[in-house]
Amino acid sequence: MKRIFVVFLLLVLGLAVYRAFHKAPFGQNRIGDVERPQSVSAFYLKHSPETLHTANSVTAIVVNFRGFDTLGEVTVLFLAATGLASILYRRKEEEEATEKAHLPGRIQLPSSTLVRTGAKILFPLILMLGIYVFVHGHLTPGGGFQGGSIIATGFLLMFITYKRFNVNHNVLIWLESLSGLAFVLTGIYGLISYGSFLQNTGWTGRLNDLISGGLIPLIYIFIGIKVGTELTNVLDTLLHTKPRRHE
Amino acid sequence: MELLLNILYYIGLFLILLGSIFLFLGALGIYRMPDLYNRLQAGTKASTLGAMSSILGVGLVHPQWFVKLFIIVLFIAFSNPLSSHALARASYRSGVKPFLKEDGEDAYAEEVEAEKARETEKSTL
Numbered sequence: 001m002k003r004i005f006v007v008f009l010l011l012v013l014g015l016a017v018y019r020a021f022h023k024a025p026f027g028q029n030r031i032g033d034v035e036r037p038q039s040v041s042a043f044y045l046k047h048s049p050e051t052l053h054t055a056n057s058v059t060a061i062v063v064n065f066r067g068f069d070t071l072g073e074v075t076v077l078f079l080a081a082t083g084l085a086s087i088l089y090r091r092k093e094e095e096e097a098t099e100k101a102h103l104p105g106r107i108q109l110p111s112s113t114l115v116r117t118g119a120k121i122l123f124p125l126i127l128m129l130g131i132y133v134f135v136h137g138h139l140t141p142g143g144g145f146q147g148g149s150i151i152a153t154g155f156l157l158m159f160i161t162y163k164r165f166n167v168n169h170n171v172l173i174w175l176e177s178l179s180g181l182a183f184v185l186t187g188i189y190g191l192i193s194y195g196s197f198l199q200n201t202g203w204t205g206r207l208n209d210l211i212s213g214g215l216i217p218l219i220y221i222f223i224g225i226k227v228g229t230e231l232t233n234v235l236d237t238l239l240h241t242k243p244r245r246h247e
Numbered sequence: 248m249e250l251l252l253n254i255l256y257y258i259g260l261f262l263i264l265l266g267s268i269f270l271f272l273g274a275l276g277i278y279r280m281p282d283l284y285n286r287l288q289a290g291t292k293a294s295t296l297g298a299m300s301s302i303l304g305v306g307l308v309h310p311q312w313f314v315k316l317f318i319i320v321l322f323i324a325f326s327n328p329l330s331s332h333a334l335a336r337a338s339y340r341s342g343v344k345p346f347l348k349e350d351g352e353d354a355y356a357e358e359v360e361a362e363k364a365r366e367t368e369k370s371t372l
Binding site for chain 1: 332
């Protein structure tokens with residue numbers, strides 16, 4: 001009975017999906033002629049390689065055409081991290097007070113030698129991959145947000161492998177603030193020299209070069225550092241705040 | 248040169264086929280095995296071999312990608328056994344009992360008990 005019901009449900013779902021999508025024009029050109037752009041997408045596709053010399057048009061859209069929006073996104077992330085830290089910080093203080101009173105905590109067994117050695121070898125490789133991803137953000141898929149998240153996973157690996165792995169909070173906070181500030185300053189540079197906020201420079205280099213696209217790689221590196229340090233900060237706050245014990 | 252590339256191409260196709268068979272067996276193993284540890288080993292062994300050989304196969308079919316794909320293979324060879332080891336160890340220590348026969352013996356239990364006792368002693372000091 002249950003199986004018949006499941007099959008029936010799957011059939012109904014399949015029918016719904018089919019009805020919803022069978023008229024959708026998959027695989028057709030809905031952007032129009034890229035050379036004579038009529039739509040916004042065609043405009044982006046035409047201008048990101050031609051005038052900005054950015055191979056990855058998604059990056060050109062995120063950092064240049066809609067750079068202001070990205071600044072807002074980074075701010076959202078910053079607010080989330082700050083909110084989390086401010087909620088959890090008080091609990092951390094309470095926890096430290098109970099630890100000072102020598103109350104027995106939860107026993108945490110250490111990770112095995114295999115895991116510790118492996119994490120030690122993998123950690124720099126993960127950091128390198130993250131940095132590669134955000135430095136090549138204007139050439140290959142990926143960019144600041146993705147690279148930053150990869151860096152944070154590297155730190156997460158170290159946090160869960162080593163009980164006593166600590167990152168310096170002040171360094172994290174300084175890096176985060178400075179890269180955020182640098183993003184805004186690049187915007188103001190555009191405002192002063194070219195007349196609008198986050199305006200790209202006139203010099204954009206050659207298509208497919210590592211140093212090309214004007215300010216785009218620079219901004220993406222700032223975003224990468226900011227996201228990486230921010231997420232590491234969040235992980236650090238979350239992992240090192242133990243849940244409140246119920247007496 | 249042409250002949251060599253052709254041979255490599257067919258070896259690559261064969262490796263991709265072999266890899267997909269292993270991946271399928273791995274999926275079947277995860278579905279059919281009785282407990283966590285058996286599933287873990289089915290999944291890991293099959294997916295390590297399956298993913299490695301299909302990636303190598305793609306590298307042989309497209310020789311210009313070979314170096315990058317070989318790095319990915321090395322990464323899988325390094326990280327996949329490690330992660331499954333960590334998962335199995337953590338789940339044993341958090342109390343998942345392995346599937347045993349009637350007269351089966353759990354040889355790992357004693358060591359874990361001893362280590363737990365040592366840690367408890369250390370934390371109470």
